[in-house]
Amino acid sequence: MNSLTRTENQALARAVLELDVNNHAGVMSHVVGLFSRRAYNVEAILVMPVGGGQTSRIWLLVNEDERLEQMVKQVEKLEDVLAVRRHGTEHEVFVRLEEFFR
Amino acid sequence: MSREAPESLSGAQIVVRLLERQGIRTLAGIPGGAILPIYDALSASELIHHVLARHEQGGGFMAQGMARATGLPAVCMASSGPGATNLLTAIADAKLDSIPLVAITGQVPRAMIGTDAFQEVDTYGLSIPITKHNFLVGSAEELLQVIPRAFRIAASGRPGPVLVDIPKDVQNQVIEVADWPAPGCADPLPPPAADLIARAAAMINEAVRPILYLGGGVVHSGAAVAAVALAEKASLPTVMTLMALGAMPVDHQLSLGMLGMHGARCTNLALDECDLLIAVGARFDDRATGKVAGFCPQAKIVHIDIDPSELDKIKTAHVGIAGDVGAVLQLLLPAVAGALRVDWLARVAHLKAEHPLRTPGIDDPRSPYGLIRAVADCLDDEATITTDVGQHQMWVAQAYPLRRPRQWLTSGGLGTMGFGMPAAIGAALAEPQRTVVCFSGDGSILMNIQELVTAAEEGVNVKIVLMNNSSLGLVFQQQTLFYGERIYASKFKGMPDFVRVAEGFGVPAIDLDGASDPRAALAAALSTRGPMLIHARIEMREQVLPMVPPGAANKDMIGG
Numbered sequence: 037m038n039s040l041t042r043t044e045n046q047a048l049a050r051a052v053l054e055l056d057v058n059n060h061a062g063v064m065s066h067v068v069g070l071f072s073r074r075a076y077n078v079e080a081i082l083v084m085p086v087g088g089g090q091t092s093r094i095w096l097l098v099n100e101d102e103r104l105e106q107m108v109k110q111v112e113k114l115e116d117v118l119a120v121r122r123h124g125t126e127h128e129v130f131v132r133l134e135e136f137f138r
Numbered sequence: 139m140s141r142e143a144p145e146s147l148s149g150a151q152i153v154v155r156l157l158e159r160q161g162i163r164t165l166a167g168i169p170g171g172a173i174l175p176i177y178d179a180l181s182a183s184e185l186i187h188h189v190l191a192r193h194e195q196g197g198g199f200m201a202q203g204m205a206r207a208t209g210l211p212a213v214c215m216a217s218s219g220p221g222a223t224n225l226l227t228a229i230a231d232a233k234l235d236s237i238p239l240v241a242i243t244g245q246v247p248r249a250m251i252g253t254d255a256f257q258e259v260d261t262y263g264l265s266i267p268i269t270k271h272n273f274l275v276g277s278a279e280e281l282l283q284v285i286p287r288a289f290r291i292a293a294s295g296r297p298g299p300v301l302v303d304i305p306k307d308v309q310n311q312v313i314e315v316a317d318w319p320a321p322g323c324a325d326p327l328p329p330p331a332a333d334l335i336a337r338a339a340a341m342i343n344e345a346v347r348p349i350l351y352l353g354g355g356v357v358h359s360g361a362a363v364a365a366v367a368l369a370e371k372a373s374l375p376t377v378m379t380l381m382a383l384g385a386m387p388v389d390h391q392l393s394l395g396m397l398g399m400h401g402a403r404c405t406n407l408a409l410d411e412c413d414l415l416i417a418v419g420a421r422f423d424d425r426a427t428g429k430v431a432g433f434c435p436q437a438k439i440v441h442i443d444i445d446p447s448e449l450d451k452i453k454t455a456h457v458g459i460a461g462d463v464g465a466v467l468q469l470l471l472p473a474v475a476g477a478l479r480v481d482w483l484a485r486v487a488h489l490k491a492e493h494p495l496r497t498p499g500i501d502d503p504r505s506p507y508g509l510i511r512a513v514a515d516c517l518d519d520e521a522t523i524t525t526d527v528g529q530h531q532m533w534v535a536q537a538y539p540l541r542r543p544r545q546w547l548t549s550g551g552l553g554t555m556g557f558g559m560p561a562a563i564g565a566a567l568a569e570p571q572r573t574v575v576c577f578s579g580d581g582s583i584l585m586n587i588q589e590l591v592t593a594a595e596e597g598v599n600v601k602i603v604l605m606n607n608s609s610l611g612l613v614f615q616q617q618t619l620f621y622g623e624r625i626y627a628s629k630f631k632g633m634p635d636f637v638r639v640a641e642g643f644g645v646p647a648i649d650l651d652g653a654s655d656p657r658a659a660l661a662a663a664l665s666t667r668g669p670m671l672i673h674a675r676i677e678m679r680e681q682v683l684p685m686v687p688p689g690a691a692n693k694d695m696i697g698g
Contacts, residue, residue, distance in 0.1 A: 065263065109447035
């Protein structure tokens with residue numbers, strides 16, 4: 037998080053990205069590296085294995101800006117990323133998580 | 139999987155066997171502690187010729203030379219730690235130019251990873267942003283999937299480098315192998331969308347002043363013939379990026395040569411007037427476009443690329459087609475109407491006549507353009523041309539009569555000084571029947587000068603034409619033009635005797651400066667087999683012109 041206040045943050049347009057990925061060491065580095073090299077802050081991250089643990093789901097909360105479409109295309113190119121779904125800020129995955137951050 | 143009698147093999151032996159099965163016959167590298175098991179296994183290979191580079195970056199560029207000359211993935215090897223870090227520049231270079239490369243590095247044993255062991259570095263972490271994909275191998279068993287997969291990823295879609303980091307204990311681990319995986323090869327691609335082809339064809343048919351803009355993807359896809367056929371059928375004046383040179387013969391009637399920062403004035407002016415830009419396997423690099431807002435300001439855009447993330451990245455396309463450019467061009471060709479475009483071609487011809495590429499001194503072999511032309515006069519289109527990076531690279535790109543895809547091997551995206559000579563060695567190893575000429579500069583050559591001894595050792599047919607202006611020429615030029623002539627850190631005070639340096643490394647050398655007939659000396663040097671260094675002094679104040687000032691629109695070129 038940067039120095040924006042909570043209210044200011046909520047005023048920014050946000051997007052929630054849902055990624056299905058292979059579950060092994062290094063996959064997270066591949067994903068977040070694409071953001072960090074562009075100085076594109078990831079506001080929130082949530083990862084859990086799914087099913088038998090062969091794959092994981094990564095949830096990312098990011099600010100909407102003109103680079104987001106390119107970001108999604110770059111993420112889709114990663115070898116260990118199986119699918120990318122883009123949701124609006126109304127998605128409740130991070131909202132429901134907020135109680136753990138109080 | 140193919141079933142054979144089960145064998146007990148170490149991870150190292152498995153790597154070597156998989157490389158053999160992949161068809162690898164030459165690779166370049168340097169051994170070291172953490173990759174010694176693989177080198178031990180390599181010593182038993184009767185199929186693979188290992189070329190011992192003298193710096194891992196040189197080995198990486200040799201592999202690149204092989205890959206660029208043939209289009210097939212090539213292999214380089216290095217040990218852990220400094221071996222791996224030395225390789226990184228060559229890998230990053232392959233990433234930016236979409237070159238299929240498989241880099242294999244040794245790593246400290248798994249139990250020591252993360253302990254700051256001797257020669258340990260996080261090769262996996264370091265290589266993430268500069269590879270298409272990378273692996274840290276966890277067991278000998280995994281190698282059976284990872285090695286073919288590395289080749290498949292390197293060759294599939296948009297090609298690129300893949301790194302495989304193998305801990306030493308995994309190399310030593312012995313397992314039973316009965317089933318061998320099929321060699322990794324490029325995945326088939328889905329056919330391009332028919333409706334988009336139809337829309338692109340309609341836009342081409344309706345255009346009044348279209349230009350075809352070819353990029354390196356045309357060369358990678360083997361689509362040069364299809365691209366020229368499209369240009370001819372639809373009468374499309376054609377520009378090429380640095381990476382695409384050779385895709386259309388430069389003396390073809392429709393060719394406008396290279397666009398961008400050092401393109402001819404007529405080329406950039408024609409682009410400024412076009413009403414449709416058909417980009418094929420090109421990525422709107424800033425050296426090609428200049429200020430993006432001023433690039434083809436009146437044009438609609440058809441963009442064809444194998445990598446969907448290139449579409450709309452820099453310029454929004456009116457029609458963007460994701461697909462293999464060769465396959466798209468094959469479908470586009472019958473859908474496009476034959477056209478004469480008399481007025482537009484006449485306008486382009488007028489621009490060419492009014493604003494041609496100016497090549498002062500082209501008849502004087504002691505001037506930059508003249509030297510390049512004199513070299514070309516001694517060779518035919520079968521020769522392969524590599525360059526280093528700097529003024530010489532741009533002069534050769536402008537003035538060498540490139541006519542064949544894969545004739546031209548240059549470091550485009552990363553612009554790596556030190557690329558040229560080892561890449562030439564790699565190209566000569568891959569295609570020993572060809573003469574390979576490396577144009578270099580006195581700045582660039584020193585960045586991988588040690589590979590001269592590799593050239594001598596391998597006896598490769600590489601001719602290094604060293605254009606020596608005693609300076610970092612492009613830096614000198616930019617300081618002259620844009621920094622108030624404050625020349626700083628770009629003039630060399632000390633200058634090696636390059637003829638003696640080459641001879642010291644075991645490479646014969648001639649000095650054109652002292653030759654009474656430089657053309658005859660060149661002809662003799664270029665027709666003798668084996669490595670040779672040809673030294674020629676160039677005036678320090680010579681400039682590459684025209685030039686688009688950094689940040690300016692292409693039509694605002696200076697000079698030329």
